[in-house]
Amino acid sequence: MRLEVLELKNKYKHPGGRDPELFRICRYCHEISSAEWFGGPRVEMDLIKKCVVFVLLLHTAGAELERYPPITYLATLGSDSVIPCEYTIEKPPIDPRFFTAFWFYRGNKIVSFENEVRTTDSRYSLDTEKALYGRVELSISNISVSDAGVYTCSVRYNPEWKMRDVTVDVQAPPQVAITNRTVNEKSVLLCSVTGFYPAHIAIKWFRGSERLSDVTEDRLLRNLDGTYSVNSTLTITPTEKDREQNVSCRVQHESLKQPIQEDFQLEYTDNSATSGNWNLMIIIPVVLGLLIIIVIVLIIYFKRKKQKIDHKPNTENTEGSRDISSDSNGEGAELKEISTEWRPENSEEGSPGDGDNKETLPLNNS
Numbered sequence: 001m002r003l004e005v006l007e008l009k010n011k012y013k014h015p016g017g018r019d020p021e022l023f024r025i026c027r028y029c030h031e032i033s034s035a036e037w038f039g040g041p042r043v044e045m046d047l048i049k050k051c052v053v054f055v056l057l058l059h060t061a062g063a064e065l066e067r068y069p070p071i072t073y074l075a076t077l078g079s080d081s082v083i084p085c086e087y088t089i090e091k092p093p094i095d096p097r098f099f100t101a102f103w104f105y106r107g108n109k110i111v112s113f114e115n116e117v118r119t120t121d122s123r124y125s126l127d128t129e130k131a132l133y134g135r136v137e138l139s140i141s142n143i144s145v146s147d148a149g150v151y152t153c154s155v156r157y158n159p160e161w162k163m164r165d166v167t168v169d170v171q172a173p174p175q176v177a178i179t180n181r182t183v184n185e186k187s188v189l190l191c192s193v194t195g196f197y198p199a200h201i202a203i204k205w206f207r208g209s210e211r212l213s214d215v216t217e218d219r220l221l222r223n224l225d226g227t228y229s230v231n232s233t234l235t236i237t238p239t240e241k242d243r244e245q246n247v248s249c250r251v252q253h254e255s256l257k258q259p260i261q262e263d264f265q266l267e268y269t270d271n272s273a274t275s276g277n278w279n280l281m282i283i284i285p286v287v288l289g290l291l292i293i294i295v296i297v298l299i300i301y302f303k304r305k306k307q308k309i310d311h312k313p314n315t316e317n318t319e320g321s322r323d324i325s326s327d328s329n330g331e332g333a334e335l336k337e338i339s340t341e342w343r344p345e346n347s348e349e350g351s352p353g354d355g356d357n358k359e360t361l362p363l364n365n366s
Contacts, residue, residue: 070164070166070167071166071167072167072168072169074171075140075143075170075171076171076172076173077143077144077171078142078144078172079143080139080140080142081140081143081168082138082140083103083138083139083140083168084135084137085103085135085136085137085138085153085155085164085166086134086136087134089134092132092133092134094157096115096128096132098157099113099131100113100157101113101136101153101154101155101156103124103136103138103151103152103154104151104152105152106149108120111124111125111126113126113136116128123140123141123142124138125139125141126138126139127139138151138153144170145225145226146226147168147170148170149168150165150168151165151168152164152165153166170197171197171254172196172197172227173196173253173255173256173260174193174196174251174256175193175194175195176192176193176262177191177194177262178190178191178192178262181247181267182266182267182268182269183266183267183269184268185237185238186235186236186237187236187237187238188234188235188236189205189236189247190231190233191205191232191233191249193229193230193231193232194223194227194229195223195227197226197228200254201251201253202252202253203217203230203251203252204250204252205232205234205247205249205250206247206248207236207242207246208246212234214234214235214236215232215233217230217231217232238268242266243265243266243268245265247264247265248261248262248263
């Protein structure tokens with residue numbers, strides 16, 4: 001049995017034979033005739049012949065993979081990406097019974113196509129119809145930073161294996177925001193750059209066309225999704241001329257076709273209004289304190305005055321007093337005499353003999 005195969009092999013041997021490709025096919029069938037899974041040396045000759053006929057049919061169909069060099073594929077973070085892998089055949093589609101395809105990521109098989117598609121992640125998919133026409137494309141939905149790396153496409157047909165590496169680079173463009181643009185004398189402006197990948201980034205500040213140098217850049221921060229964020233600050237002492245100029249934060253990243261530039265005008269605080277506010281903050285408490293003191297003093301004053309009025313004694317005219325006469329002009333009032341009257345304690349007014357007890361004393365004006 002092996003002798004017939006060897007004769008066929010020698011007949012079409014290369015370079016003496018007429019067809020080097022047929023020599024390769026015969027050598028392949030000869031090698032598998034001794035394989036354990038084909039029954040070893042007791043395999044039937046017709047089985048070997050069938051193998052040769054089958055391979056020849058595949059060869060005449062023109063189904064052969066085209067060799068491609070490794071390529072690099074750029075994917076945007078969060079997008080649905082399609083990683084290419086192609087082969088060429090003369091008469092598509094090929095018979096799926098004799099075709100297999102695999103995708104590997106970092107040495108691990110993630111997608112296989114052997115009559116049906118199997119994946120290790122629901123985000124992976126492969127279009128079987130396209131695969132039978134020469135396009136074994138790996139689709140990855142919602143691609144993330146962790147999906148970056150080297151993928152290997154492996155296809156078997158006629159009965160060769162063809163492999164190609166595809167390097168997937170994931171990029172995320174930065175988002176730029178100016179979070180502080182208010183100035184008053186020496187001020188610090190803040191430009192916040194977030195959500196970019198990979199890490200390398202360039203941030204520049206401009207006033208008009210003039211590049212500013214008093215810039216500080218914070219340490220890179222790694223976000224939960226694998227992207228990066230950073231803050232850039234500009235220290236500036238604004239002048240009146242700066243009111244008419246734009247200040248710009250310009251960001252350059254490899255994910256951008258051209259830099260992102262955020263232009264803005266400075267917002268000045270009113271110094272007079274600020275000082276006036278401070279004056280009011282000082283004056284108002286002082287005035288309130290003085291008013292409180294004045295009210296307290298007035299309350300104490302009127303309270304004490306009322307107490308003095310309530311304690312003043314009431315004087316009444318005693319009986320027997322006489323008015324002091326004065327002249328018609330109210331001037332030169334002169335006391336002439338004092339009249340006194342003596343009355344017993346038990347006597348009654350108007351009783352006889354009362355006139356005997358009256359006495360008039362002259363007053364010496366000298």
